[in-house]
Amino acid sequence: MAALPPDSFHPDKTSDRAMTRRTFLRSTAALSGLTALAASLSPLRELGDFTSTEEFLQKYYKELNPDEMAKVLKRIERDVERQYGIRPHVRDLKPMDGVEFVYCLNLTRCIGCRKCVHACVAENNLSRSPEIQYIRVLKLPHGSLDVEKADHNYTTKQVPEKGFFYMPVQCQQCKNPPCVKVCPVNATWQESDGITVIDYDWCIGCRYCEAACPYWARRFNFAKPEVPKERVNPNMSYLGNRPRKQGVMEKCHFCIQRTRAGRYPACLEVCPVGARKFGNILDPESEVSYILREKRVFIQLKEEMGTSPRFFYYFEK
Amino acid sequence: MDSDIQPPTRAGRIQTNWILAAVSATFLVMAGLFVANLWGRTAATPKVPLVDVQFLDPAPWRQTYTDLAKAKEDLSDFDCYGCHEKKKPPVIEYDEKHNIVLPKEHSNLKLGHGSHNRNNVCYNCHNEQNLVTFQARDGRELKFQDSTALCGSCHGPTYRDWEAGVHGRTSGYWDRSRGELQRLNCANCHDPHSPRIPTRAPAPPPRGLHEPATGPTPTAH
Numbered sequence: 050m051a052a053l054p055p056d057s058f059h060p061d062k063t064s065d066r067a068m069t070r071r072t073f074l075r076s077t078a079a080l081s082g083l084t085a086l087a088a089s090l091s092p093l094r095e096l097g098d099f100t101s102t103e104e105f106l107q108k109y110y111k112e113l114n115p116d117e118m119a120k121v122l123k124r125i126e127r128d129v130e131r132q133y134g135i136r137p138h139v140r141d142l143k144p145m146d147g148v149e150f151v152y153c154l155n156l157t158r159c160i161g162c163r164k165c166v167h168a169c170v171a172e173n174n175l176s177r178s179p180e181i182q183y184i185r186v187l188k189l190p191h192g193s194l195d196v197e198k199a200d201h202n203y204t205t206k207q208v209p210e211k212g213f214f215y216m217p218v219q220c221q222q223c224k225n226p227p228c229v230k231v232c233p234v235n236a237t238w239q240e241s242d243g244i245t246v247i248d249y250d251w252c253i254g255c256r257y258c259e260a261a262c263p264y265w266a267r268r269f270n271f272a273k274p275e276v277p278k279e280r281v282n283p284n285m286s287y288l289g290n291r292p293r294k295q296g297v298m299e300k301c302h303f304c305i306q307r308t309r310a311g312r313y314p315a316c317l318e319v320c321p322v323g324a325r326k327f328g329n330i331l332d333p334e335s336e337v338s339y340i341l342r343e344k345r346v347f348i349q350l351k352e353e354m355g356t357s358p359r360f361f362y363y364f365e366k
Numbered sequence: 367m368d369s370d371i372q373p374p375t376r377a378g379r380i381q382t383n384w385i386l387a388a389v390s391a392t393f394l395v396m397a398g399l400f401v402a403n404l405w406g407r408t409a410a411t412p413k414v415p416l417v418d419v420q421f422l423d424p425a426p427w428r429q430t431y432t433d434l435a436k437a438k439e440d441l442s443d444f445d446c447y448g449c450h451e452k453k454k455p456p457v458i459e460y461d462e463k464h465n466i467v468l469p470k471e472h473s474n475l476k477l478g479h480g481s482h483n484r485n486n487v488c489y490n491c492h493n494e495q496n497l498v499t500f501q502a503r504d505g506r507e508l509k510f511q512d513s514t515a516l517c518g519s520c521h522g523p524t525y526r527d528w529e530a531g532v533h534g535r536t537s538g539y540w541d542r543s544r545g546e547l548q549r550l551n552c553a554n555c556h557d558p559h560s561p562r563i564p565t566r567a568p569a570p571p572p573r574g575l576h577e578p579a580t581g582p583t584p585t586a587h
Contacts, residue, residue, distance in 0.1 A: 076386070
């Protein structure tokens with residue numbers, strides 16, 4: 050709406066062409082309305098980056114037949130390639146028969162170096178900025194297991210410190226998981242090998258599960274996750290470490306892309322003192338069976354909650 | 367009522383047009399700013415520096431004789447008879463506190479195996495009759511490659527755990543039908559002369575969503 054040109058002014062016969070109060074208010078209201086509409090729509094421009102129609106119309110994970118799954122995996126590979134410039138290998142690994150995973154962590158050995166935290170970040174394509182980490186290493190004074198006294202922000206020059214021990218906490222893969230019960234859309238569930246997984250395409254981001262978890266194991270993508278291109282891990286799985294988007298939950302999944310292919314999790318392999326042990330509890334020859342049989346396995350963290358974790362902490366004799 | 371409405375004067379009309387032009391321009395500028403999204407966007411989160419790759423490295427921090435031999439590296443450090451004479455066991459010297467006085471050729475060693483100097487005898491492990499071998503407590507003569515068996519001759523329970531894959535670092539496959547379990551040797555982690563694992567610098571602590579990149583602040587969660 051521009052001003053009237055000056056030559057249209059004729060003082061003697063302008064009463065019908067002059068700007069009346071009504072026209073002025075009407076045009077002003079129309080302009081401000083249009084501006085407000087444009088402003089309210091502007092966030093939509095960012096949406097185009099990560100939600101495709103295919104993804105929006107995708108069926109529930111458990112209802113996908115193998116052909117549809119193959120298409121979904123292709124779509125994810127395409128999306129990742131567009132976003133990060135590398136061709137990933139995305140699989141949908143299923144749980145194996147006769148396998149139930151258990152994790153054991155030796156508190157006598159752990160030195161609190163946090164290498165597991167960062168190996169996990171690298172393996173699972175976790176957001177670097179803002180920072181998301183699945184593992185927290187708690188520093189606790191000797192003689193107590195009161196997690197209220199724990200510090201996970203310690204910045205000492207050298208670890209371990211005298212008089213303290215370190216307890217890394219991550220998803221405990223509970224046998225009775227409270228997070229699964231509260232999910233209103235069944236976007237998270239427990240698989241037959243004991244891993245509680247999340248379908249990132251089904252999650253609505255309500256964060257009920259985060260509130261339900263007594264271990265603070267679940268993380269929410271408040272902002273668009275940022276993974277540097279040069280550090281993207283191309284070995285991905287649908288329920289595991291494929292890139293997440295803003296507004297969904299994520300958590301430790303025992304490195305599903307490695308463990309369901311028979312390998313050890315990344316946090317275990319990087320541990321410089323061998324404090325972390327992982328394996329199939331149904332196999333009596335496995336390391337975890339040996340530990341539960343031979344060692345002083347003293348704790349399932351917060352076992353009074355009745356969650357029955359598959360994550361065991363133990364001490365040396 | 368009608369008589370109250372005066373036809374606008376020329377000056378009044380020009381004023382109205384100016385105001386309208388100014389309002390239009392303001393709205394256009396505001397629309398431009400909205401499209402450019404100069405406000406309404408959440409404040410940029412502080413850039414978190416990438417972690418040093420040394421914290422991602424799963425390699426053991428020590429190399430054993432076996433590793434060096436495999437990599438065809440210089441093994442002259444293990445050639446005892448390059449300096450020592452054969453069939454002439456070196457004499458160990460002690461100070462008044464029963465600490466070994468190291469000759470300068472061995473000054474790179476840090477001694478600290480066992481507390482209270484109880485293990486201050488080189489020949490508890492080294493074989494004085496043949497320096498390029500070890501002697502286990504049960505009298506076996508062991509090659510440098512077989513150092514784990516030497517350690518096991520004293521540290522039985524730990525050796526048993528190690529054989530089960532429970533003591534020490536493992537990598538590879540938990541599912542033995544798909545691949546191998548890789549274990550490390552004792553000396554990949556422990557310095558045999560001073561086995562306690564040294565302290566080290568920890569990786570950086572976690573940062574909250576809006577914490578500054580310079581240092582952590584304690585979070586309540």
